[in-house]
Amino acid sequence: MDRELSATTQQARKRKRIWQLSIAVALVVAAIFGFRGLITPSIERASLRTARVEEGPVVATITASGTVVPEHEQVITSPIQARIEQVVHNTGEQVQPGDQILLLDRAFTQLAYDKLKDEQEQSKHKTVQLNLNLQKKLNALNSQLEIKRMNVKSLQAQLEDEKYLLKIGGGTQESVKQADLNLKIAQQELAQIERDMITERQLLKADEQELKYTLAMQSRSIEELQRKMEQAEVRATQPGVITWVKNEIGSNVNAGDIIARLADLSSYKVQATISDAFAEQLSPGGSAIVRVNDTDLKGTIASIKPTVENGTVTFFVALDEKAHQLLRPSLRVDVYVSTAARNKTLRVQNGPYFKNTGKPQVYVLQEGELIRRDAKIGVSNVDFVELESGVQPGEEIVISDMADYQHMDRIKVK
Incomplete structure (x- = not known):
């Protein structure tokens, strides 16, 4: 027949059950936290680019591609129908008034x-x-x-x-x-x-x-005709550098054909092109920045060609420092045309994030996490983006590409 367990035995069994339940709960909690760790997204800190929100001006710009050209260039045309007999000076050579460049058969x-x-x-x-x-x-x-x-x-x-x-x-x-x-x-x-x-x-x-x-x-x-025959000895009328010359000896040219270009390399301007979609935002006298090897030169839109060619509009920028030491003929530069300005606003450094995001939001870095926050994005340029709301000065904002994480509210930073 069954005997009643002693109090000592019962207490031992009770402690054993408590330990078993504790271990089970601990395993469940560990499993929950482990699974959460598995499903919570994370990102390497080294792969992030961030910038701090600050106060300052933001000038909205549209970007155009430009080429540095001499401010003053003389186009020399053939005065007569003739054959090129001799090339006296070639491209790149310096000439003075009266120096012969070409000789045409008269x-x-x-x-x-x-x-x-x-x-x-x-x-x-x-x-x-x-x-x-x-x-x-x-x-x-x-x-x-x-x-x-x-x-x-x-x-x-x-x-x-x-x-x-x-x-x-x-x-x-x-x-x-x-x-x-x-x-x-x-x-x-x-x-x-x-x-x-x-x-x-x-x-x-x-x-x-x-x-x-x-x-x-x-x-x-x-x-x-006598004057044209004298001009057949093609001579420079001003000091400068020959930027181009028709050096095909024996080739025929008609009256009015361009046979040489002579430029004054002491001052320059920029010839820029931009999509005709932005044509209405261009106007003579508008401000522009020309970036030459990370150096910004201020300028003003001097003139705009009235015709559209291959979907682009051509305009010319007069530089404040037209004789800057970095300027060279045919040098490729970036041109930023100003369209709007915010003198004092919250801004952050521009980056890939603002080029790829399609939503009014930002990711703020806080205590090892990226927290998604709604923010109103204002005007921008190649350097800065205006943040009209949603952030505070001093906060650290992600500016690298986050296209793969746009659907996530929180992201761990490792």
Whole structure:
């Protein structure tokens, strides 16, 4: 038959159960915390980039790509249709006013020049011929004039005789009328000859004036060709450096073709391009920053090209320090055009986080954890981002890419 356990045995069994339950609870708690550790995300501190929130100005900008170009560049074009005969100075060489850069073959222009000279001589001879022809006509008219004058005098005497005969009864009225008619006809013919002489002189004057204009135009054409032939010895008109020259000896060029570029390398400007989507945000006089090897140079938009080419707009930036030592021709630079400004606001250093996030939130580093917090993001530039709300000065904000953790509220930092 069963015997009742002693009090000592019962107490021992009770302690054993308590120990078993304690161990079970401890194992359950450990399992819970272990599982939580497994499912709670974590990130290496070394992989994070952070920055502290501070007060300061933020100027919103749009980014354009630019190229440093000389502020003043002379484009030299071919004055004539010619062939390149000799290259005297090549790209990169320094030249002074009067230094020859290229020599063009002037044979074609010389032929045109000689032809114009011959035409001018013909025009001069034509003037002599006109005068001789006029003199010949005037001589003939003078002879006719003298004959008519004598004829008029004779008819006047005849009319007087007929009138006298009529008066003494020796003539008739018809004879007087006929003599008077003959006189009037002769007087009309005399007046016509005098008018013909005046007309001939006027015609000569008009022809001479026309020839005068022709000679003047020919002289200007000759002077222009002579000047072009002189310009065929392509020379610099200002001190500078040759940035480009057409050095293909024997190649043909037409009048107006660019054959060389001469730049003054003592001052520069920036030629920039940006997507036409930002065209409305550009305006002459707007502020811009040009970044050259981590050095920022202030500038102003000087002009904007009115046309859009391949979806881009071209504009020029005048620099405050146009002779800065870092500036070089054709140097690639970044251009930041100012569109808005916040003089005193909370800001944080810009980074990949703000380029990849699509939500108004930030991650704040606190006591070994990243805590997601709603924040209103304002204007930005390549250096800083404005945080209008959600953060306090001095807090440490993640600025590295967090695209893989955007759905998590808390992240452990190891």
